[in-house]
Amino acid sequence: MSRRPASRALAALLLALAGTPACAQDLLIRNATVHTATARGTLQSADVLVRNGRIAAVGQGLSAAGVATVDAQGRPLTPTLFAGITDIGVEEVSGESATVDHSVSLGQSGKDMQVRPEFDVTRAYNPDTVLVPVARVEGLGWTTLAATPTGGGSFIGGQGGVVRFDGSLDPVGGRVLFITLGGDGASLTGGSRAAQWMILDQLVDELRGRIPQDSQFALLTPAGRTALARFIGGGGRIAVNIHRGADITRLLRWSKQHGVKVALVGATEAWKVAPQLAAAGVPVFVDPLVNLPGDFDQLGARMDNAALLRAAGVQVGFSQSDSQSHYARKIRQLAGNAVANGMRWDDALAGLTRVPAEAFGVAGDMGSIAVGQRADLVLWSGDPLDVAHVAQQVWLDGRAMPMRSRQTDLRDRYLHGTMPPEAGGLPRAYPDSAR
């Protein structure tokens, strides 16, 4: 067995950083294959200069005196990746409800609809979750938290937003309203998806004052009316979980009629209406690994959904359909498989970087390698869309993130044998140095 060359290289790199007197948020990464996720595309043998945590220059032959320098040896450098639409930090162990905060259920499950668009899941976010380092060491830098519709709430799950994996408590960018339409939401609207449009109409009536606040038909609290008005006619983004082609067409009509800015999530049959989605400028977040008809809303599932959408001009991002939080790192595999099934590589990388940043209103700061952006960067061992490669170093705001997590700690505890007790060996529960 060879001994940890990657770790050694990393240690050397971190030592180089530590030995630098300048501000830790200044950094020069030299000789990288820079995937900018902008119109500049990929730059070979390029350098990225970071000043005060922001990208100050991208080009060749950059130099900066007294700044910690990393030689990328030609390896790929990308923006930190979008972790998808997840529950990271609002769900620690999925099966333990006390650790799960992504849904609100104030009514009797299934019967008593409680429409609470003012529910804001980012207020539950725990930046100290073990899921953040687990995701971050894989090159993921941020996520969009979702509010999940549930029984006793409504098909309007509430608000989520973008959080960064840098330990910060508060979301960045605007809030996003999460709604589930179609078969997945039908049980929350009396058993029929048709009722989803009925209730949306009713909510619009309420916002427009056609249903007085004290009417027995009013569904919203005063805070709920204020919150919902930011999304219906107010310019906020509504992320809609939806799959069936016909439902997507109805959504496009509805969003046009009411001036609503939507993004699709899941969207298994979006390829059927790709030109309309492109014309409406609606970004679509797909899971390219969904190629089976998981339910009757997804009979049109196919591996090249992402490629077909992109070819029609749709902005395509990625998000997982299942286990998206603990397994957020799998999102790279989604992008790679989209490429294997016909999507251009640059478009797939954009689906993990620029496209979600634009869709969720943070593209001014994040999602590409360009001057002025926050220096959220990843250096890879090889092609970042191929599961055969891994992230070697992650920087957020130009700060090198520790490439450790609870999982690497467990790994290191069990990687090597222990001395037997008869020889005085201590159990693995003791620190490595004591064993």
Place this chain on the structure above:
Amino acid sequence: MSKPLTAAVLAALLAGCASAPQKPAAPAKPYDYTANPYPSTYQRVASPPVLLQHATVLTGTGARLEDADVLLRDGLVVAVGSGLDAPADAVRVDATGRWVTPGIIDVHSHLGVYPSPGTASHSDGNEATAPVTAQVWAEHSIWPQDPGFHAARAGGVTAMQILPGSANLIGGRGVTLKNVPATTYQGMKFPGAPWGLKMACGENPKRVYGSKGGPSTRMGNIAGFRAAFIEAADYMKKRSAGGKDAEGKRDLKLDSLAGAINGDIRVHNHCYRADEMAIMLDLAKEFGFKIAAFHHGVEAYKIADRLGAEGVCGALWADWWGFKMESFDGIQENILLVDRAKGGCAIVHSDSAEGIQRLNQEAAKVMANARRIGIEVTPEHAIRWLTANPAKSMGIDGMTGTLEPGKQADVVLWNGNPFSSYALADQVYVDGARLYDRHDPSRQAVSDFMLGQGTTPGGVR
């Protein structure tokens, strides 16, 4: 083996009709706990010989051959090597730049018993009516029209074990299938493959039965296993004692447990935590059965040495974790550490209609994580996690799982190195027949269910 009852009845009738002085009765045939009244009707699709040429070949025995050929004939692998001769009628496939491996085998699938689409009507994987239902057979729940079988074939899967779910302590028998399109499950049933017995530790049984009479705790789980095997041991004693007791009514539940104790049915044990796996190893010793593989085993890395020493495989995910407490300690090197232990037998399994299509990519993740800590795993070694090792755990390693002369010609031709996000199966052969071809729509099977669904781009406005 296929008709023991009929044969016994015939013998009895003949004996009864005889008028000559009775001969002493032949010694009673021992009772067969693994009689097979639902036999395989699988027939391989005939094919001319196939010569895959100039490929990088991973044999599944640990070898990697460059610029090598593989000759398939009459359903079998005939030869593997360089510059092979082939009969004049052989179909020659130029595999230059491409890779050839044994067909992928998934030891843990619920295709057909939890099919797509996921409807209540087809939710047939857990007989969640009692904690021990060893009498049920997963094969009797299989919906052969599950589109997932075809998707798995396109991912290179040529055989798989369909297991009952994990709601029960003992969920019933699993069955091994050839991944071929068929109208009945018998048409897929792998001839000569032993059954599996699905057992489950931990959170699932206690959650499902906690409010239904128990078990509601882990200690209740273990007591439940022990009670079942005590009953089985007693049943076997009576059966083998001869005389009146041996003639007693068949008990399907105890037949399955007895088959497991005899080693004719292989125990596949869903178990996450290291400490629970250790309990199950003791329990297996207590009742004299062998555990073929621990499934899921996210903490297998903590007892990898013991698993290797006891010859128990770990059928594992590359890196699932965190969906419940017993999966909280999952790490990405689990398969690697189980593999590296002396005697270690690591298997990449799916438990997923999506994962089964990309087991090669799951293995690639393990290899990448190994490299991150300075451990190089070669493709010729890693392929065994998907082929030879699952075959071994399922008891079909004498028939498939490697590319060796005489083995069944279950073969995948990949577009390149299979351990990549970009890997795609170009051709998949089952018993020498090309049953999937990425470039030939005439070799892409479609489920009855998908017909007329208007799901092709040209057909939809």
